[in-house]
Amino acid sequence: MESILQKAIQSIQKSSIAFSKYITANDTGATGAHQAGFHIHKNAWQLFFKTPGKKGTNEDKFVTIKWQDDFETQSRFIYYGTGTRNEYRLTRFGKGFPYLQDDNIGDLLIIIKRTDDYYEAFVLQSDEEIDDFFAELNISSTDTNGILPRQFQQTSEDKLHDCFLAFLKSLKVDFPTTLELATNSRNCYNNAFGITQQIIKSNPDKEILNWLNTEFQLFKTIEIDRYSKRIQTPFKTVEELVETANTILNRRKSRAGKSLEHHLSEIFKTFQLDYSTQTITEDNKKPDFIFPNLEAYHNLKFDPEKLVVLASKTTCKDRWRQILNEADRVKTKHLFTLQQGISKNQLEEMYKYNVCLVVPKPYLTSFPQDFKEKILTLDSFVKIVQFKQQ
Template sequence: MSLLEKAIQSAQQSEIAFSKFIKPNDTGSTGAHQAGFHLHKSSWPLFFDTAGEKGSNKDHFATIKWQDDFETTSRFIYYGKGTRDEYRLTRFGKGFPYLTDDNVGDLLVIAKKSNDYFEAFVLSSDEDIEDFFTALNISSTETNGIIPKQLAQTAENRLIECFMQYINALAVDFPPTLEIATNARNCYINSYGITPAQIKSNPDKQILKWLETEYDLFKTLENDRYSALIKKPFSSVEELVVSANTILNRRKSRAGKSLEHHLEEVFRISELIFQTQITTENNKKPDFLFPNIEAYNNPDFDENNLILLASKTTCKDRWRQILNEADRIKTKHLFTLQQGISKNQLEEMKQYHVQLVVPKAYISSFPPEYRADIMILEQFVKRVNETQD
């Protein structure tokens, strides 16, 4: 069994599980007072019976088995004295290998097996991280917290009602990804009364909300479509495997195009001129080209007004794939949901003229000295607008 499979199984079979992207603040590269994994306040049920109270510290020691390999006796601690108000996981012993700068951007998974015994995994590759999200049916926006066991029951009633109206009206079991993305977005916009002006003024917030809503809609659709299947026993292991692979492959197919669909809507509402999946040199197909292929193929068109944008949910390894997508455009823009990338990789991206674009909420996950060089989505839209005035 691979490390990824072990991490998935551990999270699925645990009492409670947690995930987060490792950030500079965890490794100590920000110059913080100590290294140790910072845990979101909502994650306290992972290791305490009650939440920490301001004015006092409390801790809990437990054995953690890492990568199904070695164990540490580590300390879950709440710091509440003085100005502090935070949870951390500390004490790993000398030579602990997962608190280095190179681990920034990796995914940490912690699974509770009992009050005093946990299993933890660190996933590094883009593929492993995305496959973990797919298997647990969560999105990158749902990290840094408890992994939900089922569809969150706290969603607005009107949003769930919109989901069910859409699902009940479907003529097929699973519609194309574009249709799911569009209807999820419409349900969110209509349920919360979001206006085009709000989307224009804060596209960073809205695209994350759209992604979260789409994941919730897809979960609801899966629960509806597979309810009969999971209630009856499988006749053989082969039948179980076939069904499981069908579910996982459908999740991967949907997730792979989801981000691109929502970005396209942001650009449409922002009244940008663009084309998607057009062909440049060597039969390459950039995700977005601004303004269009005619301008790109016109040698008299100002190259400073040509912009390429690739979209990848994670990019620790895959950012290099965009380097030769459009020879005329020196700086390649890359929108990603990756939360944190090591300094070495950020330097390499800079060397190859890759301009990162991330949601505003994710800027803090990058090393402080690099944040000024990273664009948020709102800034990218303004930059394109300037080239099209």
């Protein structure tokens, strides 16, 4: 029996246009907004309309949507352009619709156009499904909330592209290590766009997202170069095909898992923070970051109030519990994630167990209003560590 993920991938492959986004608190009404229904980014108007909405008017379109290859809704895609509003929403799903609940915050919504008025939609709920979706389509977790796939704009970023090609030419191995990939992509971006340490310090939340996106583009460039000839040659056996596909997918997931940690390290170095990474605490546990260092952690005379532990996970709806016993001396565990939105119930459980979320500042709007003051940005987390290290 095919999984929901497999059905979503197959549907996308058969369509001319598809869209993805994390379900947010704004969609479910958890922010206190009166208007429930999926907010669709303005750059995705062509998913439903032939022309973008015109300010000063409201426009709508009624469509049939089949959800999870199971049931259908008669839904309405509407552009609100009157008054102060300027937004697109997908509404009207009928009584008992299961995907606009608080627990759906942080799930991944996928909408695929099959005909002019018939669509398919899928909701991926587990971290593993979402990670596999990104890996299968070779898109970045930072590249959601838009049309799939979003192509790398070479024409407007010639300097960056030239740096990619120079790095590709210099490679003496099939694929660079995750650290080399992160470092070189970051250097390419910083040089191409004139990013200085002062700029990074002024907005670390913005720059880490730029680095993550640039690394993903560099990885795609290398991957295309390495596999373009191979995939044009017939595979001799099914086993050979499966082995090649698994190699590609495993490398994608491995890169994504380490990428965030590498770029966070660079942020901490830029701010001249003292820290240790991937060191061993109790029971052979390995927290991603300990501030100020492992020696201070194991020194029982060192004030535990000055110790900080940070885990980094691209998605954390299911995985946040993994960090609870990584450092017994530190009561509050900080967790940096690229997850865009988590339900109120899950957040309550996280904070009950003293897990404090840290997210890029642009992602704060994806979370329920009740928790926005509790969730830290990368900038505010750095300031807390700086204060403890004074």
